[in-house]
Amino acid sequence: MTEDTFAIQTEKLSKRFGHFVAVNSVTFNVRRGTIFGFLGPNGAGKTTTMRMLLGLLRPSGGKAKILGYDVAHQPRAVKKRIGYMSQRFSLYDDLTVEENLLFFGRTYGLRGARLRERIQYALRMADLIGREQTPGRELAGGFRQRMALGAAILHDPELIFLDEPTAGVDPVSRRSFWELLYQLVNDEGVTIFVTTHYMDEAEQCQELAFIHGGQIVAQGSPADLKVTLMRGVVIELTPDDPPEAMRLLKEASAAGALRVDDIALYGAQIHLVAQDAAQAQQQLAEVLTTGGVQFDPPDVIRPSLEDVFLSAIR
């Protein structure tokens, strides 16, 4: 039964705004009980796709099934079973934590003992015990984020949508947030659909889809993607003058003296993607030595997701 296997199934899902095609015939499946990462640069169609899955936008073509229900035809059946946390951690600033949870809980039809029990659960999970009477506006970023997650899971959803959930949150809060997500997946068996453009977060997902220009350009587990999607090998170089080295390498590449597919600056390092590692290493050593730039011996490294991503959209 595919409906038991997949939490989300889309088939040629498309969205056009006038002549602009924001999402172009996107097909993918999300297995139940997994964390599915949806990656892409800004404007790639990430948010539009998610809004269609949430029933906030009507697709121009194709269809989407959420937990076995067609979003276009049974939106309420879908909405009862999903949770959503937006980028802005949308909650009411002028209401207290408890009032926010009461309101959203009741909106999902919870009441009485069940409502109190779920609110206690959300407060414990979000580490907000003792802050029930704090107005939303006085919560720090990490608390706001966890409280928004708490509000999104009150009704025990089977599937949770998170739109760039850690934007603007400090690294420690980010780490503990992801631990929460793992807990939800492992203990409660929920499915999580998360958009992000942090590559380290993407590495934490069990399954990834890259969207670019409205189309899915790659899909698979992070490990698989690194093998199947990476064309060539990644050489990491640490020069003493990275900008000057970048300039020299790009010139050489344009002139044909250096055979590489891509050159990108990563902080103090330069990543080069080449089909023939040995040849490229020899060529770049010549270019840099001639140009007077000092450098540590270049290494062939395991590609990061970012390398894979850049390679996929090139």
Place this chain on the structure above:
Amino acid sequence: MLFRIGNLVQKELWQLTRDVTILIMILIGPVLQLTLIARATTQGFHYQPIVVVDQDHSALSRRIVDAFNNTEELRVVAFLDSPDQIDPWLDRTQAVMAVTIPAGLEAELARGTPQIQLLVDGTKSAGASYAIGAATGAINSIAAGQRAATGGELPFLNVRTQVRFNPTLNISFFVISAQLGFIIYQVALIVAALGLTRERELGTLEQLLVTPMRRVELIIGKAIPAVIVASLNFIIVFLIVNQGFELPMRGSFALLFLLSVLFIVAEVGWGLMISAFSHTQQQAVLFVFVLAMTDVAFSGYTVPVERLPQVMQWIAQLFPFQHYLQILRGVMLRGADLSSLWPQAIALVMLAIASSGVALFALRRRLD
């Protein structure tokens, strides 16, 4: 459905009680507005100083001066010898009006063309026109008495005057009742227009739209708090006007309250429509301003509806404010009931249904 609407209404009321701006607008604003307007319309016309140039020195001219002093509006503060002395009084605003009674007034009576000249300070147009009114009234009543006594038939005293006299109290009732209506109008419109727009701006609207809450529930849940707040506001402002400013209440309060709620529903419909077209709260407030200006223009608040061109009079029928003002004045000042106010009541019912319907339609499309 009722549970979810009730839940949303409760949340809205929690928020409204914490919103200082709204509270000021609802409670302090009206008191301030009413006090200022009431003072401006009543106080200003009491005991206005005038000067008299009496060149006739007759029994008749003395009776005219006494008549001025017997009005509530006028007090003769000085007698001048010649018209040349008038200017300093008016220039230094020590008098709002100078009355010149020409020599031979009594003698001219026989020929029937006596002239009394009123010179007013044009910069104080409101006070001046009331002074003219009061003076004319006083002169005319003497003229009427004189005519009755002598059996004369021609216009007795010729006074240059454009403004017909109305007892001042009526004028201030007129203005205060309009202000009462306008305060209710503002509150209903603003609360309804901002409710959904604020959620859209904060991003919480999206959060609500992914819950199982239906569009209709959301819209009704937003309309009800606006109706509640504006209705409470009506009671508060009514009490202020009735107790504090002694505006009479000659009709039934229950009827007035019912019709007020109807008016509020119609305006909340307009407010929701605005929230369907606004992206930000700022935009919504601007829309409310534009609508309020239109409403006031068509309401008879500043210009009587009967004086508008025919086409504009028809358009005026579409604005609930106009009908409500007639109801408000009818019930409060005349003690009118439905037997005379049914056309306005029916108009309000239809306008309330129309604006709620259009708002529902526009918002459902907008929320999709």
